[in-house]
Amino acid sequence: MKRVVFNQKGGVGKTSVACNLAAAFADSGKKVLLIDLDSQCNSSQYLLGDDFRKRKYSVADFFEDSLKIKIFKNSLTEAMQPTSCETLWVIPSSGRLAELQVRLESRYKIMKLKQALDELVSRMGIDEVLIDTPPALNFYSMSALLASDRVLIPFDCDAFSASALDQVMERVEEVSEDHNSELKVEGIIVNGFQSQTRIPTAAIDALLAQQLPILTPYLSYSVIMKESHARHKPLIWMKKNHKLSSEYLELAAKLLQTEEQHVGVFSHHPDSRVAEKPSS
Numbered sequence: 001m002k003r004v005v006f007n008q009k010g011g012v013g014k015t016s017v018a019c020n021l022a023a024a025f026a027d028s029g030k031k032v033l034l035i036d037l038d039s040q041c042n043s044s045q046y047l048l049g050d051d052f053r054k055r056k057y058s059v060a061d062f063f064e065d066s067l068k069i070k071i072f073k074n075s076l077t078e079a080m081q082p083t084s085c086e087t088l089w090v091i092p093s094s095g096r097l098a099e100l101q102v103r104l105e106s107r108y109k110i111m112k113l114k115q116a117l118d119e120l121v122s123r124m125g126i127d128e129v130l131i132d133t134p135p136a137l138n139f140y141s142m143s144a145l146l147a148s149d150r151v152l153i154p155f156d157c158d159a160f161s162a163s164a165l166d167q168v169m170e171r172v173e174e175v176s177e178d179h180n181s182e183l184k185v186e187g188i189i190v191n192g193f194q195s196q197t198r199i200p201t202a203a204i205d206a207l208l209a210q211q212l213p214i215l216t217p218y219l220s221y222s223v224i225m226k227e228s229h230a231r232h233k234p235l236i237w238m239k240k241n242h243k244l245s246s247e248y249l250e251l252a253a254k255l256l257q258t259e260e261q262h263v264g265v266f267s268h269h270p271d272s273r274v275a276e277k278p279s280s
Contacts, residue, residue: 014132039094
């Protein structure tokens with residue numbers, strides 16, 4: 001499954017959600033790839049450490065190669081970097097993405113990520129893909145939406161987040177109707193939840209009243225997440241028994257279970273057919 005973690009509002013925990021879910025998927029035995037499309041490079045630094053910029057390839061090299069007139073040979077595979085977990089890889093970002101954006105838009109390269117990612121997933125046997133996006137609907141976040149099957153929307157329980165959420169849902173619906181019919185909002189991830197305060201609970205109740213797809217468990221607020229960032233280790237690698245680690249593991253398990261049920265329903269649907277080899 002290819003999932004994009006997307007919200008046009010900054011500061012809602014996209015990087016924490018993307019990286020810790022990736023680690024949780026890997027902990028379950030899945031082969032996982034995280035792609036960082038944010039020029040701030042937060043996910044890259046989180047999972048690869050401060051020296052990630054010394055790596056030879058980044059996602060910017062992939063996009064830059066797509067602009068060249070010569071036959072497009074470079075693939076996302078060359079940009080894949082291993083982490084300390086043998087089943088989790090990262091395609092790091094670069095500050096060069098900002099300067100490449102105008103050129104990529106003018107040359108209509110919006111589908112390059114989808115094409116390359118589909119090929120990579122098939123060839124490398126990747127089970128789960130997570131894409132961290134910039135907090136804006138730009139070339140890179142649109143590329144991610146076109147390349148993905150599902151959207152996860154982090155939500156941090158304030159009034160501004162609620163307003164931004166409506167815009168995100170509208171954008172996803174528009175992309176689904178016009179460009180990628182497979183794209184669906186898988187759910188809203190409540191991040192930084194504090195059960196003892198009134199505002200988060202009221203904000204969630206308002207979303208539930210709109211019958212929006214709120215995922216559980218809610219992810220608790222904890223200062224330990226900042227320590228996790230500083231040490232360049234997802235929380236489940238650092239303190240697996242912590243309450244927030246358990247919440248991430250439970251959320252990942254539920255997402256995988258839903259995915260397996262979806263695949264099972266499709267494969268047993270009476271209208272599904274296995275392609276037969278033409279007779280000679």
